[in-house]
Amino acid sequence: MTTSQNSSSPWVLAERAALMNPSVIREILKVTERPGIISFAGGLPSPKTFPVAEFAAACAKVLRDDASAALQYAASEGLGSLREMVAQMLPWNVDPAQVLITTGSQQGLDLVGKILIDKDSRVLVETPTYLGALQAFAPMQPKIQGVTCDDSGVDVAALRETVRTESARFLYVLPNFQNPTGRTMPESSRARLSQAAGELGLPLLEDNPYGDLWFDAPPPLPLTARNPEGCIYLGSFSKVLAPGLRLGFVVAPKAIYAKLLQAKQAADLHTPGFNQRVVVEVMRDGFLQRHVPTIRALYKSQRDAMLEAMKQHMPAGVEWNTPSGGMFLWVRLPQGMSAVELLPKAVDKGVAFVPGAAFYADHADARTLRLSFVTASVEQIHAGIEALAKTISENLEFLGSAPKFAEPSARPQGVALCAAAKLGSDPDNSASELGPQLDS
Ligand SMILES: Cc1ncc(COP(=O)(O)O)c(C=O)c1O
Numbered sequence: 001m002t003t004s005q006n007s008s009s010p011w012v013l014a015e016r017a018a019l020m021n022p023s024v025i026r027e028i029l030k031v032t033e034r035p036g037i038i039s040f041a042g043g044l045p046s047p048k049t050f051p052v053a054e055f056a057a058a059c060a061k062v063l064r065d066d067a068s069a070a071l072q073y074a075a076s077e078g079l080g081s082l083r084e085m086v087a088q089m090l091p092w093n094v095d096p097a098q099v100l101i102t103t104g105s106q107q108g109l110d111l112v113g114k115i116l117i118d119k120d121s122r123v124l125v126e127t128p129t130y131l132g133a134l135q136a137f138a139p140m141q142p143k144i145q146g147v148t149c150d151d152s153g154v155d156v157a158a159l160r161e162t163v164r165t166e167s168a169r170f171l172y173v174l175p176n177f178q179n180p181t182g183r184t185m186p187e188s189s190r191a192r193l194s195q196a197a198g199e200l201g202l203p204l205l206e207d208n209p210y211g212d213l214w215f216d217a218p219p220p221l222p223l224t225a226r227n228p229e230g231c232i233y234l235g236s237f238s239k240v241l242a243p244g245l246r247l248g249f250v251v252a253p254k255a256i257y258a259k260l261l262q263a264k265q266a267a268d269l270h271t272p273g274f275n276q277r278v279v280v281e282v283m284r285d286g287f288l289q290r291h292v293p294t295i296r297a298l299y300k301s302q303r304d305a306m307l308e309a310m311k312q313h314m315p316a317g318v319e320w321n322t323p324s325g326g327m328f329l330w331v332r333l334p335q336g337m338s339a340v341e342l343l344p345k346a347v348d349k350g351v352a353f354v355p356g357a358a359f360y361a362d363h364a365d366a367r368t369l370r371l372s373f374v375t376a377s378v379e380q381i382h383a384g385i386e387a388l389a390k391t392i393s394e395n396l397e398f399l400g401s402a403p404k405f406a407e408p409s410a411r412p413q414g415v416a417l418c419a420a421a422k423l424g425s426d427p428d429n430s431a432s433e434l435g436p437q438l439d440s
Contacts, residue, residue: 038384058281105248128359177326313389
């Protein structure tokens with residue numbers, strides 16, 4: 001390592017470190033820790049859903065019966081019994097040998113990035129997409145491009161056009177109750193995307209942490225189930241058991257499994273064996289089949305409360321979608337408003353959200369914002385949405401603009417502004433002026 005001549009610090013940061021930015025969500029979460037703030041910002045599962053008694057019994061059993069193995073170093077692939085359980089849970093024929101247990105699915109994103117992305121190689125993402133994936137890929141210095149999406153997810157015709165001129169290492173896609181928009185790809189879109197990806201030779205990285213959290217009907221089959229050799233699948237125990245376990249998994253084709261495993265070894269040797277054993281104990285005898293419906297029922301009631309409060313309080317010109325599962329509602333403010341500018345005013349009134357601009361790889365829509373409906377109680381949801389609506393109304397008065405939704409203008413070529421259900425698009429209202437704190 002060389003030292004800087006002009007600086008008093010001996011530390012010289014790697015180029016890639018400059019590409020690592022603080023998560024805007026974590027920064028906002030710090031503000032929301034202030035007492036009295038109702039936060040719709042974090043994507044935190046409701047602690048009411050954590051099966052504490054089952055964990056207590058499982059921890060005791062693992063320590064009683066299996067302590068020396070549970071507390072020892074272990075295989076990088078993960079615990080055999082957990083890999084088998086994962087393979088059996090999935091709705092296509094999965095060989096447990098293709099399952100890699102990871103330290104959260106976030107680690108899956110990091111490992112996939114490490115083995116598939118070169119500097120300046122092209123990576124495609126939905127518009128908008130999961131901020132944590134943008135953060136995980138950024139240090140590998142790819143050219144990340146958002147593909148055009150609508151309320152059914154990826155616009156396959158636009159994708160074909162995008163890939164026609166230049167190939168990409170993969171397309172990162174969240175077909176179920178997407179973070180941040182809450183949208184779900186219907187069967188017809190999945191079939192089209194799967195076929196197009198096969199024809200184009202475009203690998204898919206499918207991320208599915210929310211798929212079990214459906215409210216009315218299960219979502220269609222994952223993309224990976226249609227073409228396991230052309231897809232990497234990421235799953236997580238964070239939303240169905242507890243995120244503090246840091247347990248997720250990757251299902252990878254044979255062609256790349258060994259490389260992923262090497263990346264995993266280099267990263268952390270293995271995911272904690274104790275946690276893996278505890279989860280195997282908890283999941284024995286079909287626990288998830290009994291437990292997950294209770295999460296669905298709770299989150300559905302919270303979604304309904306938020307939709308009801310939005311209908312009751314929001315001024316004209318604010319638009320939002322109706323997610324059929326997951327944890328998030330996607331909102332678009334009236335013409336002329338910026339979610340980033342609105343946030344401090346909302347916090348002053350005791351409510352927080354995440355400005356949508358954080359979730360765009362490029363050409364952000366400054367009018368969008370994400371609301372999580374799962375962490376706050378129904379009473380807090382009503383109070384928080386009322387406060388947010390008041391902030392928006394006051395801001396509209398301040399702007400002096402009629403609270404009327406503008407006609408969507410033409411989209412620039414190859415750029416994607418996702419319109420979640422009921423949402424229009426306004427590429428002119430881009431967030432390029434948002435400032436560095438929102439770039440990720
Ligand atoms: C889309 C998506 N992928 C991955 C993750 C990471 O989840 P975990 O590492 O807890 O499994 C999250 C977390 O919220 C997410 O929303």
